[in-house]
Amino acid sequence: MSAIAVNGISKNFGEIQAVKPMSFSVKEGELFGLIGPDGAGKTTLIKILVTVLKPDSGFATIDHHDVVKDYHYIRNIIGYMPGKFALYQDLSIEENMKFFADVFGTKLEDNLELMGDIYKQIEPFKKRRAGQLSGGMKQKLALCCALIHRPKILILDEPTTGVDAVSRKEFWNMLQHIRTQGISILVSTPYMDEAAKCDRIALMQDGSIIALDTPQAIRDSFTYPIFGIRGANNYHLIEKMKSFPHLRSIYPSGEFAHLVMNQEITLQEIEDFAAKSGEKLIESKLIKADIEDCFIEMMQHG
Amino acid sequence: MLKGLIIKEFRHILRDPKTLLILFGMPLLQLLLFGFALSTEIKNAPIAILDHAKDAQSYALQSKIFSSGYFRQQEKLKNEKQIAQSFEGGKVKLVLVIPPKFAEQLANGNHVEIQVIVDASDINTGITLQNYAQSIIQNFQQQIHPTSKPFMQIVPKVRMMFNPELKSVYAFVPGVSALVLILISAMLTSVTIAREKELGTMEVISISPLRTQHIILGKVLPYLLLSMINAAFIILVGIWVLGMPMNGNVLILLLECLLYVLVALAFGVLISVKANTQQEAMFISLLSMMLPTIILSGFIFPVESMPWGLQQISKIIPASYFIEAIKSIMIKGGGFDLIWKPTLVLAFMATLLIILSIKQLKTRTN
Structure with missing residues (x-):
């Protein structure tokens, strides 16, 4: 059974095709990630699914209800957290939560168990106004408000954008916890490293899905030899290595440069070529492609 | 559901000094500013x-x-x-x-x-x-x-x-009441809805069991109460401080205020349908409310001396009817026999605008 089913949904804004006709589904109880850079169409797709934007073509269902026709039903059973913090800044944590509880005809106390640790972390500050909270706290409050009516499906648009690394990690742990309570989750993010936390992901680029599978399967589909190399100056190293024979692509990734080859090659050959070009390698190793490598490969050669 | 919306709205109002200043400071300022009268030529x-x-x-x-x-x-x-x-x-x-x-x-x-x-x-x-x-x-x-x-x-x-001593308060108290009430009611409601759009909270409360009519009532009811307090305040200052007579029935007067404020509030909601930022809302409401109310309602310039076209516009300005009605009640001591016409027009405008604003406020876009 699918919690969310998308069938040929598309949306244009004038000349711009924000979402090209696409189809996918999210299974019940699944944590599904929409992964892609800014402008890939993630937010537009989410706005269609949460019923605030009508699609140009195709149809989609949430909990087997049509997002265009049955939007009142859907608005009752989803929890939504927009990309931009959108709670009342002049109301306190407690007042915001009570307001949303009231709007959904429920009580704050009834769903504290679902929120678990999330609420416990912000509870000491419940009298503080939302506008005065840190980024991580705002995000936890927004998540609590989205969960207040125990939604069947939780939809989050870039919840970790602009949040520090520790809070991001905590946030994904919370999502795992929520999923164990039987809530299906659709989450979008521009951070490729977060893809691994999802059950399945759709990689998005320019309004299209370019890959859809489990993170592991997508990584496994990467068949080219890939190396992580590091020199004294990675920028110069990348420039020099561009003339390496049989090179497929090279690009920076964290403190390494990732080197993708069209054919098998030994580490020694790489080191020799670098030395010949006047660059000394501090470190070099054969690695396994991560989601970002897969994404870059699809963008450049897909 | 509605109760939560209303409590929340009151919190917004009471915590924002700017809103409070506009709400209660502006009426007093206007009353004092308009303490003069202008004479103009009248024809026919x-x-x-x-x-x-x-x-x-x-x-x-x-x-x-x-x-x-x-x-x-x-x-x-x-x-x-x-x-x-x-x-x-x-x-x-x-x-x-x-x-x-x-x-x-x-x-x-x-x-x-x-x-x-x-x-x-x-x-x-x-x-x-x-x-x-x-x-x-x-x-x-x-x-x-x-x-x-x-x-x-x-x-x-x-x-x-009716005004043997030729007091100018007779002209400007009803005029200022009309101006202040429509400005405050229309501007504040349009700005508060625009603020929710700007902050993204409109989208969040749209994705909830709330229907358009709840959202609109949740905005209109708190401001209705505050605007009525304001109306009473202006009228009392008019009577006690400025010597305006009160010859008619207070309940009828309050009813006229209520109808007029409803018109203004619904108009504010309509403005916010078009305005996406608070600034835009403020600008549209000042332009579409203040100027016509001052110039075309008969508050300062006699409608009789206007060209035919402007006279027709004056007929669709709510303030024209409100001023006519409260002058009649306060100065002439008139009852419904004298003011049934402006009362009916205001009631009609209020109903029409409220229905229109519920129809127009979209919680979904194409």
């Missing part, structure tokens, strides 16, 4: 004549008056009783009473008194009309006795109806 004012003489000279005077362009004959009166009636209905602005044997008295060189009775509840119009009438009568006298010394044979005897 409706007047009535009670001609006791019906002789050659009385007809000559009448034809002079109506050929001046300032007056037109609204009705001919038969007796003194009808004078009060035509004033109360607001049909005429001025009544001339020509005494019996007008021509004979003039020929004999006797003093003749012509009564000039003016509706001074609208003070600017009243004074201007009185001056017009007096100079036409003087002119008439010079025509029949071109050589006579500066001897006043025809004496215009002026009586100001």
